[in-house]
Amino acid sequence: MMKKIVLAWMLLSAFLLAQKVTQVKFEGLAHLSPSVAQEIADIHVGDEMDAAKINESIKNFFSQGYFKDVWVDKQGGTLIYHFKEKVAIANIDIKGYGSGDDGEKLLASIGLKKGDLYDSRRAQKAKKAIISRLEAKGYYDTVVDLSTKPVGESSIALTFDVNKGEKIKIKKMNFVGASKMSKGDLEFDLANKEADFMGWMPFLNDGVANIDQLEYDAFRVKDVYMKHGYLDAFVSKPLMRVDFGAYDAEVDYQVSEGNQYRVGDVSIAQNIEGLDTEKLLGNLSLKKGKIFNIKRMRKDMKDLKEAVGNLGYAYANVAPQMHKNPETKTVNIQYVLQAGDEVTINDVLISGNNTTKDRVIRRYLYLAPGDKFNARDLKDSKSALGRTGFFENVDIQSQRVSANKINLLVNVKEAATGTISAGGGYGSFEGLMLNASVSDKNFLGSGITGSIGFDVSRVSTNYNLSFTNPKLWDSQYSLGFSIYKKNYEYTNFTQDQLGGTLTLGREFFRYFHASIGLGYMDNQSESNDNNFTASSTARQTNTTITQDVIDLFYGDKYKKTSFFANISFDNTDDFYTPREGMVAAINMEFASLDGSLTGADIAAFPGGYGKYVKTSGKFGLYYGVEDWIDYDLIFRFKARAASIDGNDGEKIPVAEKLFMGGIGSVRGYQPYSLSPGINGL
The missing domain is CATH 3.10.20.310 (membrane protein fhac)
Known part of the structure; x- marks a missing residue:
């Protein structure tokens, strides 16, 4: 390149003196326009022909990075730049x-x-x-x-x-000088671990080296000691010795453990209006007399920062001051809280939502432009977006605009919310099964849930259509409906139903939702003469079961009109994998039945079909204990209960009854055969 530049300069300098430029042309350009090229060349019509300036213009073109070669021809007063561009x-x-x-x-x-x-x-x-x-x-x-x-x-x-080359495997880890902590504890959080026996099996460590993480492993070992109160512990940088013939390695750490410290006095220094120091101290996890744990200190710092953030201080600072006493082996801790400036929201910027509309995301945010910052609102906004089930991941960060204004950067990764399925199978009870369905809980990114489908088997035929808008016109109200047709052949009876529901709901406060609705169903149930299975009591007592008695229990033809109400609470942090929070709901159905009874029915139920109240509830509790046991474990508790109450002398049809057992069955009993009965039936 430089040879060409020097050559061009030597050739041009001999005959350019005193000539003027009458025209500048550019040939071979693809990535630059002629006007941009003219600016880069900085040679214009009327300028003196200057070899040094032409030479400099060639250098400028090369510096753009677009060209493999650049040279200049002169034809009278015309300069012609020739370009050979890179591919x-x-x-x-x-x-x-x-x-x-x-x-x-x-x-x-x-x-x-x-x-x-x-x-x-x-x-x-x-x-x-x-x-x-x-x-x-x-x-x-x-x-x-x-x-x-x-x-x-x-x-x-x-x-x-x-x-790919060969993997380096760590055959041995040495913690020289470690006696108070086990090797397993020190290795637990490391990216590079000693290979386990049969390490190729799931949940065992294969020992493959992660070289880019090796320098950070020393800090992880130090952190283990800090979690157990060894504030003076020293851990050297790791030394890895690799045998490139066998592709295995040995890693050494030099460790000095020091003394184990317990927590002495814990105090908070702050002068922020609205903060109760005594209440904050009571909520800290590091308590006097306990072994010091750096992880709990970090949690306390996070909680203190959130408490200050709830008052509008987005950039509050929590500075722990630790005073060790080697003689008593205690450490006094003082948290110094600095509020900084009160902050308001300047704008909310949303990214990552290829399908979901911005307005759908905004309606789950509890912070909007002009609002005063609140750390709790920020956390609840993230949880609310997680509960929708629209997203695999939700991240909300703050971007400082000025001393007292921030932007909220909401970044989401959308989940697969829609499914189109078709399939078939065979089961011992249901025989050949065929099904197809289309569903989406975020239809076209609108937040609307809809589904349509059918499934057919030897014992059942079901069709359904449903639609729910959880935020009607971006309000706190929800609206939904469903239409269904079901036919199912149970052990003792066949049921045919056609019906639908209409539901109107509203969100109250932040975690509560209530709804009311109307339902209608036309039910036709008939006993299965050939398949009737009496209860164990009836069989043991040789009770004679006539067709009238069978029809008494399983022959129902009626129409049901119902009113139902529901109230629910949900403050979990995610739809797919909740790690904290509670779910609770109570549903009540008030139903009125209208239909004709058989002769046996009239004798047993003089009041005929009547009214009943069905009550059901569910409860779920989720609690992540990683902060306490240093392992990502979630405790989960779930419970469901239901009851149905009718008037004396009025019949509650079998289709409305409650049956015991998982998905309709209890081991040792026919599916859907356990339900309250009369006289052992």
């Missing part, structure tokens, strides 16, 4: 590395992308980046071959063929 990268293919998210992350890290201009030096750097990434994952002696293929006249396709 563009049309496609990048990495073979032998991985696919999906792993492959996407690699492409983002190698410094090349589609549309870039090809440069051999950058391509070689990309090769080294691939090798470095694989070494960080424990692969050594990796070979990467780069090949190029022309695509048209101005583009090129790159292919990186990756031949």
